[in-house]
Amino acid sequence: MIQDPEDFADSPQPPAAGEHDALxxxxxxxxxxxxxxxxxxxxxxxxxxxxxxLHLVEEGExxxxxxxxxxxxxxxxDLALLVRGDAHLVRAxxxxxWVTGEFLVETVVAAPLLGVLPPAIVIRGDAGxxxxxxxxxxxxxxxxxxxxxxxxVMVSRALDLLFIWSLxxxxxxxxxxxxxxxxxxxxxxxAPVLTAIHRDPGRDWPxxxxxxxxxxxxxxxxxxxxxSVGETPGSYVLRxxxxxxxxxxxxxSDPVGRIAARVGYTSEAAFSRAFSRAYGSSxxxxxxxxxxxxxxxxxE
Numbered sequence: 001m002i003q004d005p006e007d008f009a010d011s012p013q014p015p016a017a018g019e020h021d022a023l024x025x026x027x028x029x030x031x032x033x034x035x036x037x038x039x040x041x042x043x044x045x046x047x048x049x050x051x052x053x054l055h056l057v058e059e060g061e062x063x064x065x066x067x068x069x070x071x072x073x074x075x076x077x078d079l080a081l082l083v084r085g086d087a088h089l090v091r092a093x094x095x096x097x098w099v100t101g102e103f104l105v106e107t108v109v110a111a112p113l114l115g116v117l118p119p120a121i122v123i124r125g126d127a128g129x130x131x132x133x134x135x136x137x138x139x140x141x142x143x144x145x146x147x148x149x150x151x152x153v154m155v156s157r158a159l160d161l162l163f164i165w166s167l168x169x170x171x172x173x174x175x176x177x178x179x180x181x182x183x184x185x186x187x188x189x190x191a192p193v194l195t196a197i198h199r200d201p202g203r204d205w206p207x208x209x210x211x212x213x214x215x216x217x218x219x220x221x222x223x224x225x226x227x228s229v230g231e232t233p234g235s236y237v238l239r240x241x242x243x244x245x246x247x248x249x250x251x252x253s254d255p256v257g258r259i260a261a262r263v264g265y266t267s268e269a270a271f272s273r274a275f276s277r278a279y280g281s282s283x284x285x286x287x288x289x290x291x292x293x294x295x296x297x298x299x300e
Contacts, residue, residue, distance in 0.1 A: 022185035022194035027164070029198045029240070030110035031247070034159025035102040037144050042092065049087040052103040052114070054162060055080045056137055057125075060096025065089040066119045074098075077125020079133065081166045083114045099141060101159045106250075108279070109243040116180030116230060121170045129169055136161050184228040189214045193225065193233070201240040202264040207233055242278045245271070249287040256283045 039058075047053060055064060056079045064072040064080050066088045072080055082088060083103070092098070105114070123129050125137075140158040143151045171186050184190040192213040197205060210233055211221035225233050241263040248259045260271035260283075275283045 022191040022198070023164070023167070023182075025195050025198035026113060026181055026185055029243070030113055031104075031106040032110075032160065032163065033104045034156035034163070035104045037099055037101040037140065037155050037159065039141075039144060040090075040092075040098050040100055041096065042090075043094065044092070045090045047088050047090070050085045052085045052105060053082045054101040054103070054159065054166075055082075055090065056099045056101070056140070056162070058097040058099065058141065060098075061093045062096055062098060063091040064120060065091065069119050072120050072122055074122070075125075077130075077133070077137075079123040079125070079137075079162065079166065081121040081123070081163065082119065083117050083121070083163075084119055085114075086119045088120075099144060101140070101155075101162075103159065103163060106243075106247050108246045108250075112239060112243075113181055117182065121166055123166050123169055129165075132165050133162075136165070181229055184225065187224075187228060189216060190225060190228060193221075197237055197240055201237070201244045202262050204264060205233070205237050238274075239278075242275055245275060245283070246279065246286070249283055256287075259283070 055062060055074065057074045057076055059076050061076075062074040062080075064074065064082075066072075066082075066086050074080055123133060125133055136158055140155060140162070143154045143158065167182060168186075171182055181194065185194055193210050196210070196213060207222060208218055210225075211218045214221050214224075216224065222233060225236075229236055231239075245259055245263045248254060248262065249256075252259075254262075256272070257268040260268045263271070265271035265274075272282050275286070279286055281289065
């Protein structure tokens with residue numbers, strides 16, 4: 001069974017120098033993929049909760065309204081990334097045209113990670129972002145309009161690029177008010193830790209070993225990690241393990257005992273208890289409920 005986070009043992013060697021790319025590792029863990037894109041020109045559109053969207057203005061002005069948040073005003077060339085899946089209303093001026101793209105993720109893994117981000121990440125189409133935003137946007141719109149062979153894959157890749165560039169630009173702006181994995185992923189000291197955990201969530205990770213990946217003392221690492229990510233290293237490891245298990249339960253036909261072993265448990269019973277605490281049902285019941293509302297449940 002999983003040991004106390006303070007007593008993890010038998011950790012693997014850290015990734016080789018130059019391999020630390022925590023942002024890529026986290027995005028792979030949530031199985032990010034660009035989905036459908038549609039051009040819009042309606043005066044008013046309501047989007048229900050659950051859809052993780054991007055709105056990119058071709059011309060005119062939009063207002064994106066999320067309950068309890070200040071309205072976001074967008075002009076020509078601006079982009080709004082709504083990764084948490086908040087319900088929202090889009091109001092547009094009569095001449096406005098924009099594209100709306102959807103992002104697909106493994107919800108049960110992604111929800112706690114994307115949930116620490118703001119409801120809307122806004123990227124202005126000004127000089128600071130034009131060098132990357134304009135060419136990717138033009139490619140996206142062109143593929144949507146012309147629908148040439150391979151357009152669906154091109155659109156998906158363009159959405160992926162816009163997602164990653166938007167996160168990078170927002171984080172670099174210094175306007176990052178919340179603790180969360182993105183802060184740690186872009187922290188040179190903590191990035192190797194996230195890389196190691198996400199590449200092998202089923203291995204034991206002693207806090208001392210994780211601290212050595214950062215060249216910080218154990219106490220300094222634990223404090224820095226908690227302040228940046230918003231939870232302890234042990235808690236983060238445990239959540240990654242159970243999230244990976246949830247993905248395997250939905251995406252494979254492997255027996256529950258084999259999945260338990262793959263995510264670091266030597267006891268199927270202990271794994272079932274931990275999974276039930278996190279997701280509200282046993283692994284077998286949860287697998288049987290795939291496709292129902294229970295699949296959208298976020299670990300508590």
